[in-house]
Amino acid sequence: MTDTRAILVTGGAGYIGSHTVRLLAGEGRKIVVLDNLVHGHEDSIIDTAVDFVLGGIGDHALLRSLFQRYDFSSVVHFAAFAYVGESVTKPLKYYRNNTAEPLALLEVMEEFGCKNFVFSSTCATYGIPDQIPITEKTRQSPINSYGRSKLMLEWILADCETAWGLRSACLRYFNASGCAEDGLIGEDHNPETHLIPRVLMALTGEAGPVEIFGTDYPTPDGTCIRDYIHVKDLAAAHAKALDHLANGGNSVRVNLGTGVGISVKEIISAVEKVTGQTVPLVLGNRRAGDPAHLVADPSLAAELLGWRATRLDIVETVRSAWAWMNGPKRGRYATKS
Ligand SMILES: NC(=O)c1ccc[n+]([C@@H]2O[C@H](COP(=O)([O-])OP(=O)(O)OC[C@H]3O[C@@H](n4cnc5c(N)ncnc54)[C@H](O)[C@@H]3O)[C@@H](O)[C@H]2O)c1
Structure with a gap:
């Protein structure tokens, strides 16, 4: 009810x-x-x-x-x-x-x-x-x-x-x-520290090249894995x-969470696929306190709330964030401090 x-x-x-x-x-x-x-x-x-x-x-x-x-x-x-x-x-x-x-x-x-x-x-x-x-x-x-x-x-x-x-x-x-697919609302933090918008901002010119913090982690491609x-x-x-x-x-x-781990390099590949552009990168050192993997077991939420993540395709998630970046409102308060 x-x-x-x-x-x-x-x-x-x-x-x-x-x-x-x-x-x-x-x-x-x-x-x-x-x-x-x-x-x-x-x-x-x-x-x-x-x-x-x-x-x-x-x-x-x-x-x-x-x-x-x-x-x-x-x-x-x-x-x-x-x-x-x-x-x-x-x-x-x-x-x-x-x-x-x-x-x-x-x-x-x-x-x-x-x-x-x-x-x-x-x-x-x-x-x-x-x-x-x-x-x-x-x-x-x-x-x-x-x-x-x-x-x-x-x-x-x-x-x-x-x-x-x-x-x-x-x-x-x-x-x-990700964001609403119609681009009417989205992620607009200032400063923006989250990876997907930060990578997209390197393409819109709102930010400089993306620094990858560590490429020597014990993960398949050496970059940190997170649950998006x-x-x-x-x-x-x-x-x-x-x-x-x-x-x-x-x-x-x-x-x-989704229960699926995605690396920094996989996010960058998804961005390049969605935008058709090459992301400018700087390979940097690890940051203190960044674990290699952070991935959820989301099964308890399914059991207790009947909830499961349904949007598991990271390319589509990036596409929605890109829609917001290019949407009607984005530029309006991107500079608000
Ligand atoms: N974004 C993430 O990945 C993430 C992950 C884990 C948890 N969270 C938590 O989720 C919540 C929302 O995150 P978000 O990314 O939407 O952040 P956000 O900064 O976009 O939203 C927070 C909102 O709270 C308002 N606010 C802050 N302090 C306030 C106060 N004292 N009184 C009234 N309004 C106040 C801000 O103006 C803002 O609109 C936060 O509690 C955050 O800690 C976010």
């Missing part, structure tokens, strides 16, 4: 949030987006039935006014900072925004008796895994402040469950990738998680 009450989506103007909002609103759900636009873009919310509120997740007064105005059944929480490198040099910025600010949101949820929480967690909570594929039983031992800021929120959610019955779906995303999960598949998992919780399901902690 699909929930008919309003859903609060924090960070809904960001990359994954906007694709999820589009899907949820398209299913006829009442969506309210709360985003401070520090990294998001208001015009990536394209469904006119969605209410957009400019503000932060740590603002108690604003949250109370929203919970009074709307009868929220659930919260989907995307809002966070997500630059791993920056989290190492500015840990307090990450603990403040990703761990401390959500406390206000949870406090107001408790006050208003709203007990369903879908959380953007991450494979970064596993750190350097001792097994591949990574299952939910793999030890969570993050190696940077970003991963720790997210893992702490997972723990906080579990404590809130014990204390006041909050139920949560901690969705541990692997590498979000299409953003529309991620969006679909949120709909499943919301329904699971709304129908009284237990809290879940699940990996969202």
Whole structure:
């Protein structure tokens, strides 16, 4: 059964949030987006039935006014900072925004008796895994402040469950990738650190040559292998998680990945196939803290939520990202800082 009450989506103007909002609103759900636009873009919310509120997740007064105005059944929480490198040099910025600010949101949820929480967690909570594929039983031992800021929120959610019955779906995303095929919404981070858009930007002239960080890893072509999960598949998992919780399901902690590993060189080949251009490359050294393989075992999400990734062709994923790069909106805020 699909929930008919309003859903609060924090960070809904960001990359994954906007694709999820589009899907949820398209299913006829009442969506309210709360985003401070520090990294998001208001015009990536394209469904006119969605209410957009400019503000932060740590603002108690604003949250109370929203919970009074709307009868929220659930919260989907995307809002966070997500630059791993920056989290190492500015840990307090990450603990403040990703761990401390959500406390206000949870406090107001408790006050208003709203007990369903879908959380953007991450494979970064596993750190350097001792097994591949990574299952939910793999030890969570993050190696940077970003991963720790997210893992702490997972723990906080579990404590809130014990204390006041909050139920949560901690969705541990692997590498979000791709965009809506119509090019109307897409990935627009500044700076952009994700591999696929970064490689495409080397072709549009928005960035210089692509540096490959390490070509001597113990992988078939020597470059790092990651699990690229299409953003529309991620969006679909949120709909499943919301329904699971709304129908009284237990809290879940699940990996969202494809289960298929793709190397850096395979991404570059896919880009060259889609664009017909040669990607300018610089072969660089390994980066500290980059494991050779990060690939999900996504079977628990299938078992508990009935969710599976459906977009497994990396060439098609790259094609969708390229459609966005060449789409009508891209140039408009590519320079926003
Ligand atoms: N992109 C990935 O590959 C990936 C992988 C694992 C987990 N995640 C997590 O998924 C979520 C979404 O990632 P994304 O790539 O869409 O990031 P994004 O930066 O595009 O979106 C985050 C949104 O949150 C907003 N925001 C940040 N702090 C806020 C605050 N205090 N109050 C209100 N709004 C705030 C930003 O303006 C932005 O619109 C993040 O929590 C991220 O940690 C992303």
